Amino acid sequence: MLTLEFKAYGKPKQLAHIDEAIRTAQFIQNKCLRFWLDNPGVTKYDLNKYTAILAKEFPFAANLNSTARQSAAERCGSAITRFFKNCKQKIPGKKGFPKFKKTTRSVEFKQSGWKLSENRKRITFTDKNRIGSLKLKGTRDLHFYSLDQIKRVRLLKKADGYYVQFCIKVNREESVEATGKSIGLDVGLKEFYTDSNGISEKNPRFFRQGEQDIKRLQRRVSRRVKGSNNRRKARQRLGRRHLKISRQRQDFVVKLARCVIQSNDCVVYEDLRIKNMVRNHCLAKSINDASWYQFRLWLEYFAQVFGKITIAVAPNGTSQDCSRCGTIVKKSLSTRTHVCRCGCELDRDHNAAINILQKGMGTVGHTGTNGEKPLNASGEMTSTLVGAILSEQVAS
Template sequence: MIRTFQFVRNKCLRFWMDGFQVKLSEVNAEATRVRHNSEFPWAGKLESSAAQAASERAMSAIRRFYENRKAKIPGNIGFPKFQKNNRSVEYKVAGWKLSPDRKRITCTDKFKAGTFKLVGTYDLNFYHLKAIKRVRIVRRSDGYYCQFCIAVERNISIEPTGRAVGIDVGLAKFYTTSDGQTVDNPRHLRTAERSLKRAQRRVSSKFRRPNKGEKVKQSNNYKKACKWLGKKHLTVQRRRKDFVAKTAKALLESSDFIAYEKLNVKNLVKNRKLSKSISDAAWTQFTDWIERYGMLYKRPVVAVPPQYTSQDCNECGTRVKKTLSVRTHICPKCNLVIDRDENAALNILVKGLNQAGLALNLSTSGHEGINAWGQNSLYFVGENLQDKLTG
């Protein structure tokens, strides 16, 4: 099922590449033609809604390529590529069936994969069957997972805190807020690196290197070693996601307004000395979760450009050039001494408030006393934050 799903997606992409000026609706119709093509009889076993989902994935890659080209993004604009190791198959309202107790799922297409027991803490009895819009079966290193896309409204109301913060992400500290609070960088990959290297050495020792021009079948021990290595990486991935999601949620629940810098991580990881640490920090994933919880809690979240946020003095605006090794901001004009990341977070907050159209008044002294929103040194002029944001 998964491999056929990948085949249909790649066929739709090839159809677009051959024509290149075809409409996206024609790409969707290509999935139907592939299913009914006598040359690929096994492709007809895939349920029609799954074939449509495969064509939608191809169209999503094509649409993203056109949007990047229209925006004139420098460098690689993401030309669509063929998938070589797809790990999921997606169904819409057909192709699957739940048991009456919602504890088992049956694949009803012609592949006859059978019935599978659902193990997990979520109870599907709370939702109507018509509310389940998509079902995705995902293969991972430790087994197969079933994901349900359910159309429900989540109304979460939390009390306003009257706090607005700017956050500056980094490597020494995961992030620093404009009021001086910091969160340590857990460095999940660095922590598990020793175990990962041992698993990788085991994979290398079991690999049978073929001679030139011949194919060698790998042993079961090699496959077991690859599976063990995959589980190690999956553990790191899950720990990173859990930390990022919980940190973003706590930040949104304690703030009414958040401003963060929109970093181009794709260019930052080109630094060979810092690429591993930047990837391990998961800044993009963190900001994605902030935006997601911002929409869920109906809290304004603003992304600001990162230019000169670390160089400019938040007190007088003087631009003080400094390298990454300099961790303290010392202004030669106003004699302000403050942590580099906190200075950047304050600049990010000011940029975010200006971008959101909110008036801000910063006093010229007493930055050490900025601990929370509402103090005399940091406040909105003549209006309440919650009234401004909700009005």
């Protein structure tokens, strides 16, 4: 599934109707959650049927397209399913019990309730919410895809305006020449990552760079009177600054992940549990600023696009073991150089990256590609599922 995003432009009255549609979707989602709490055992099909009852009971809910009401119910159903899945898998800590939404920023339509213009530069919403026609501005061309391929259309409100996202069903595959190289990556806070060849990528620290601006804007928000226009404007400035940082992170990890995948046939990295790592309050801000998890997601995505292999290995002992002789050399976080009695002296992250690569190669044996899909030595598909344990990385 490919998601294309366009900036939407309309009159103030149209933007107010978009806000109304978003609030209606939030209302339906909360009503579905209340229906589930009052009637244990209801299924997602029951929630979809309940949206029709809500449309008859509340006139403003009837103004929203029926597929948008169903999408709101599906969001509630997804939260319920995720909660039961976490309980079944006995995930430690909170299981994510569904909560009522206080704020929602999007409303989603399926394949009805909207219409694209012939030049694909405008979109018209045809339900009774009176949103009307919106101008689309973006760098991507929708003419490459047929209308049947567009499965979802999402209206999204961000700090700098309104956006329209098109979820397009397409199998993206690109072919590149095999390089015959395998690489291990050790992510860190000093350097974003260090590979098994000793090459490091600088950690940009986007949040740290903009932290002073954020603090200044937060002080301005706190000084304004609640409910005033000046406070609303100050909140918008603060939101735009946070949005800029998130876009900088995404742009950085997307370009870096694509470069790493195109340059290597096999990429091995640590299967880190970021949720557990951020419990350290001294490092939580820096870990979140590094966006390791987002980098991993894009690595796995581009691996599927270019037909390469990605392997996630357990991080146990990768920093303490010697990459030459395997001897355990205890080191604290402040010790940045690995020195072993066998004569091996390397940077701590470089040594860990070599251990990660060796661990990955020991898991699947000799690796390679057949030009189409990633295979291991036995001819089995190699999984790139996030969170998969080592024994699940290779599935028939």
